[in-house]
Amino acid sequence: SSRTQQLDRPRNVVVARAWGSTLVTEYTPPTIEVEKAECYYFAILWGNRMLVRERPTGLGLPPTSIRKNGMKYKLLFNELITRKSKGPVVEGIGNKYKAYYLAVSGHGLKRIDLKSALLRIGDFESLTYEKGAHKTISRLKLLVSPCCRPPGGDMVFSMRRLHKNRVEIIEENGHMGCGFIPRSLLLEILGKTNDIDSKASAGAKRVFAIQVRIIGPSTIGVAKGMLVAKDGINAIQVPSSMIKVEKSKTDPMHDDVVLNVHKCFPWNSHWIMGRLINNDPNVPSKTQKEGLKAVCSDVMRVFQSKGIPTDVLRKYDEDFDQQIRFNHANLIGVIDPTGLVSSGCVFLPGMGEKTPSKVFLTRNPCTEGRDGIVAEVASLRDMPIDAVEFFESLGFGSVVFALGDELPSRINDGDLDGDNFFCLWDEEVLEYVTKEHDIEDYDIEIQCDGLVGSEFNYYDPIKDKHYPAEVVQKLQVNPDKYLVAIKKETIKKNEQKEMTKEALSEMTDYMTDVFGHRLKGKGKQAKVQFDCQWWSGERGWIDTNYILDRHKGTPQALKDYAQAKCLLNNKELPKKFCKWINDNMDEVDIKKITHHKKLRGDIHVCCRYTNGEEKWLPIEEAKKDCKVFLGAYAKENNLFGQPGWEKIDGYWLKEVHDEMSRVRSNEINRLTSQLHSMWKKSFDDENVGANHQDTIIWGRAYKRSLEIEKHGGFLKLPCHLYKELKPNQKKYVEALTSEENFLV
DSSP states (O other): OHHHHTSOOOSSOOOOSOOSSOSSSSOOOOEEESSOOOOOHHHHHHGGGEEEEEEEGGGOSOOSEEEETTEEEEEEEEEEEOOOOOSSOOTTOSOEEEEEEEEEEETTOOOOOHHHHHHTTSOHHHHHHHHOHHHHHHHHGGGGOOOOOOTTSOSOOOEEEEOGGGEEEEOOSSOTTEEEEEHHHHHHHHHEETTEEOOOOHHHHHOOEEEEEEEETTTTEEEEEEEEEETTOSSEEEEGGGEEEOOOSSSOSOSSEEEEEEEEESOHHHHHHHHHHTTOSSOOOHHHHHTSOOOOHHHHHHHHHTTOOHHHHHHHHHHHHTTSOOOEEEEEEEEOSSSOSOTTEEEOTTOGGGOOSEEEEEOSSOOSGGGOEEEEEOOGGGSOHHHHHHHHHSOSSEEEEOTTOOHHHHTTSOOSSSOEEEEEOOHHHHTTOOHHHHTOOOOOEEOOOTTTTOEEEEEETTTTEEEEEEEEEEEETTTTEEEEEEOOTTOSSOEEEEEEHHHHHTTOOOEEEEEEEEEESSGGGOEEEEEEEETTSOEEEEEHHHHHHHOSSOOHHHHHHHHHTTOSSSSOSOHHHHHHHHHTOOOOOEEEEEEEEEETTEEEEEEEETTSOEEEEEHHHHHHHOHHHHHHHHHHTTOTTSTTOTTGGGHHHHHHHHHHHHOOHHHHHHHHHHHHHHHHHHHHOTTTOTTOHHHHHHHHHHHHHTTHHHHOOOEEEEHHHHTTSOGGGOTTEEEEOOSSOEEO
8 A cells, every 4th residue: 555655664774686485475674663674474474564663771661552654553572682792881872672563553554453363373372371471472582583694695585485295293202493404405495596596605505404483374383493404305394392383273374384594504613613623725714713712701610610620721722712722612403314323422523534532512501510511422433324424414513412312401401493512522621521520410409497587686795786687598407507697787798697596596586386366455455466386485475566576577477377367358457567467478479260150240260379379359350460361261161252251362462462561671681690790709709619509509590590581480599699689680589488498
């Protein structure tokens, strides 16, 4: 229409000359308010109905709906773009949000129902109800993943539409996100443009694997992972581990399959390293060698955790800088296309006679000794001639894992859907990595009891003063010993002191159980009393004022009793006391909706919470905070469209938009950065060190923080480490004060 043609065309954008067969007759780039144009699935599906907008994080999250030029746009996906430059933040340069919008209505436009449109691509509804809105958001990201251009080729993007018969699903056998592609099809995808045969470039011919996003609404849904070249097959083979969203259960958007090539392997650095390893006559230049990356500091710390002397590591690093030793690389992990690599072994193609007998493997993020292992390298001498010829045809750049082997998951919870593995085969360094250290058990059991987290007034006999104090860590059992943080006015950082259980008993006596409550007295003089038992063994009735004076934080026993007896909402307790308990209550979330009924003509639903409690709520109240659970219940019981359940079929998308408005990627990014800093600080501290419990816990918290946005949930830290975080960093972190021991 004339209105759509008036949309601003992007400036400084190279538009692809040809797309092979695409989903639209002619590619019209999306409206772009960013510096760089990209090609992704939504762009070829909806063309210039897409709007891409960037927004500084300081302005907050992008809105889920906007209007521009008489058109209504709805948010499809939003991601955080972090500032890569170092140094102070300059105005206009910093972290930003990149939001992808779709024009759903406007003058001259055919209206699009976003919910229905997404369900025509894949079953996002079931994904949201079964695994949560955060998982759906991570899968929508696959549909805005930019495709690459063929290495050494022209400006054509590597996005192709294939007949559905050219893609098949195969049985999972430890593929871990890696499938296969016929070598001929791989060359066709990278070397054919505009439906006219063209000779593949030398760079395209070197490609042996591609990272992809595959969209087949009628056949596979949405898939993500690696495809490695394989001889003797006629179609792309996709294992179930690659499928991230099941196929559409409605009217599929299209019958064919879209293949988005996100990355190609080997990289240029792999090609340079391969020439160095094999003493290629065409020796890489000094500049090319300088472009190779040294061992990163995190991996160096892992080596130190393994017991490798620092002087050995320093010598290797110096030799690398002087271009003497090049015995490490970051390689893409792929599954064995031949099925001949033995379980527990790996193979490193492209190393020829320099193929080592063993290799050290890890993957980022890595923080401790157990994140890396030493594996044996398979030999071509034990393979048939056709397998030898196949592997010799592959260039350097990959580490091949055995089919059906769990080895990738043992390397820092890795998989093969695009993970890069750090590989080192230097004999002088590997000499110090023993098998005993390699399989050492690094599980950590954190001792906790009811005393951890309790607050009291610490008496200093020298100064004859009382100071606020808290038990932050249980150090040992039999005899019990604790770490206490004491807050003194003249010291910014809390003073820490080790105390025995007996010493603590002289200063504090915390509540261990509550057996009942009663109202003592009459009229305005009446007071609520609780029948309490204390750590010392004493038991008696005490009123609410005494409890408030004696405790800063609410004892767990009192919280459990008040919740079990439903005292927090029935106005039986004094307002001040009730607020004090509520302010210190652990968050209780809804887990599931189990039943529904009609009460005086209105629908009520039964909500079950994470603490096991059940509560009936009017459906109108449940619609505010329980959208995803209400939609899941209605779907399971075929209630969509029935009286009182209208429009609930779209609640999964509302929950996704609500989650996009809740999750602050910028906050999580800052938390991750802080946890990484705390790990390095603890690691480098002479009084703590590489394999100290606190160092390992900081490292694991850092790694898990990277998954919060994708998988949801919270981190758990021991109380003494939790206290080291700033208040604005605790939104996604909980202090561990449970009486149960916690296995990290």
